[in-house]
Amino acid sequence: MFCNQCEQTAKGTGCTVVGICGKSEDVAALQDLLTFAIQGLSLVAVEGRKVGVIDNKIDRFVAESIFACLTNVDFDPKRFQKWINETVQYRDDLKKRVEAAGGKVESDADALTFAPALELKNLYAQGKALDLMQSLDDNEDLRSLKQITVYGLRGLAAYADHAAILGREDESVYAFIYETMADFTRKGQSLETLVGTALKCGEVNVKAMELLDAGNTGTYGHPVPTEVPLGHKAGKAILITGHDLRDLELLLKQTEGKGITVYTHGEMLPCHGYPELKKYPHFYGHFGTAWQNQQKEFPTFPGAILFTTNCIQKPKPEYKDRVFTTGLVGWPDQVHIEDDKDFTPVIEKALSMPGFTEDEDKGSVMSGFAHNAVLGIADKVIAGVKGGDIRHFFLVGGCDGARPGRNYYTELVEKIPQDCIVLTLACGKFRFFDKKLGDINGIPRLLDIGQCNDTHSAIKIALALSKAFDCSVNDLPLSIILSWYEQKAVVILLSLFSLGIKDIRLGPTLPAFISPNVLDVLVENFACKPISTADEDLKTILG
Incomplete structure (x- = not known):
């Protein structure tokens, strides 16, 4: 191997x-x-x-x-x-x-x-x-x-x-x-x-992401800024993780009137911002973070768990009997929901489980700042930059993982100055998604753009700002700091390169499949560089 x-x-x-x-x-x-x-x-x-x-x-x-x-x-x-x-x-x-x-x-x-x-x-x-x-x-x-x-x-x-x-x-x-x-x-x-x-x-991936954005927004509406509870309600529960909005919609339809509350996990958090999904009263809140804590979180969830395409991590044996998969996700001897998308086994398991015994308030986070929402306040953003209230934008996003070194992203966001705005997307945000960073003239300093699947939103926002300021994306007061884990992140990086975007910081380590000579090509043509420390990178970026 x-x-x-x-x-x-x-x-x-x-x-x-x-x-x-x-x-x-x-x-x-x-x-x-x-x-x-x-x-x-x-x-x-x-x-x-x-x-x-x-x-x-x-x-x-x-x-x-x-x-x-x-x-x-x-x-x-x-x-x-x-x-x-x-x-x-x-x-x-x-x-x-x-x-x-x-x-x-x-x-x-x-x-x-x-x-x-x-x-x-x-x-x-x-x-x-x-x-x-x-x-x-x-x-x-x-x-x-x-x-x-x-x-x-x-x-x-x-x-x-x-x-x-x-x-x-x-x-x-x-x-x-x-x-x-x-x-x-x-x-x-x-x-x-x-x-x-x-x-x-x-x-070509830019085209594919554009198609996906059109599919998501055309089917479920443009996301709107939404406060998402991190606690839970007393009662039966199903947790859905992964990325697939259609599976979530079908699950919500099939659980209507059954006394089951549906919670999101990981990259499903942004789904709370879509009008055609948030209309379901039993679609409530977000439970857990992502990769690094999954194996600790799932055993404490007292209901059924549904993995959609694509998954995060193979479940441990002690809770395998209440984990179900759908789409392309699959493990040996696992109950898989086939193409008919009949979630009856998931629903029956949830009804047989104890569920939450009482309500619990763990605060909330904001999501739903996709391109339509952000561009809707573009005039405020532009005025903030021109007026000196907004000094810089940081796009801090990408994949999460368990290897040491990813605390860099938490530290970076915590140390970004108060006159800067953080845009984030994908599961890398779960290192800092619940940080209370305040706002600048009513604009939240932490804007959750969505899933890794919503990278088109980030690109669209950057291109719109470059047009508004009559400059290239590379001349914007914008720095892109990405974490990577798997192949969606690889193609997103290639997409940014294809658009001519430079000076991207990548971490926590560089891909093992990039040879030294190929790395030199990327550095020479796109000024791509590895992350260093939060303090050093902020000093270099902000001067």
Whole structure:
């Protein structure tokens, strides 16, 4: 096994025995094998587009399958076996259709003729022998750039899948995925070409995030600033975590009138700001934070727990019997809610649990400051900057994790001066989301933009401010400090690079899959740099 796709990879170089995330060597092998099989299907799909053979069912399947390989999504070997077999079946069927339409699929890539073993144990062996990431290229720097893009594609596929669930798709997104996966069956591309491919991945992801934003706001309305309780009410309870708004909507509909209160966890917090979700009276508050405390929090929650795409962390055995999964999330021997989205098992478990015995007030936090809300007070923000009341903006966001060093983000936010505003998004905010930072002329100093899925909001806000001040984003009094963990963060960084945004600070450690020479390219072209200490970074930024 070798896996270095997340920030917490063993010894900062790569997991070789078992994943820090809990992924087994066997599942890692199957993920590599699925990626390899998708490369073969992509070779066919690229040729298919040349002769007008396009199949949206296959497009959706490929996005979901690539998404399933993202860190902490699925750990169930049987599901990967199913996806691998389906990929090969789609490849062979599509090839016949392409050839019937006059197309030619000509490649000597092994992925085009790969035949999966019938038994799981033999599939494991195939995946381990493949050693996919190391085989992408013999040159360390070219391999590094390919890894960056492959991991970026996993984040891109996640956003594309989230958007497609809400009816928003763009054929060009799927076309780019196929073209890149097919191209990476070859070796020897130039450094410049692969840098361009990585930036293109970021550019296409901007489109995918735009589609997702349109899907979320078009379905559930634009988020509005909302006070979200951190306590709980007496009664039966269900906790929903992950990212999927549609699953939350369906859960709220199915629990109406059943005496169950639905609470959010982690990245589901911003859902309280959407008008079409907050209208449900039994949708109450937020319980817990995110990655670093999850295993402590879940055992204390006296109800059922639902993981949506994508998840955070595999549950411990002592509370596994009341944890359910849906979407792409899966673990062996776990109750999974299938595509019919019938949450009856979750509801029945919640009704059988004691629930909360009394009300408890633990204060509240504000959420719902997406682009529509922030741009609605743009005149106040601009006046504050021009009047000298607002000195600087800090975008402090990204992924959370358990590795030491992430307290930097808490310390940074606590030390940011009173005349500065903090924008935040994604689960990294749970290091400081409940800090009471006050306001500047009625504008809260801490503005929660939303999930990592809402990065488009941050981009839209930055672009609007640059237009208002008649300058580039890089000339704004804005600093971007990101924490990363998995592949959504990788593709978000590529998206920012594709927009020409520079001087981004990244931490708590740099990706292990970036070679020294590739890092030099990023530093030279985008002034990307690692975080240092809160005091040193603030001194450098503010002078």
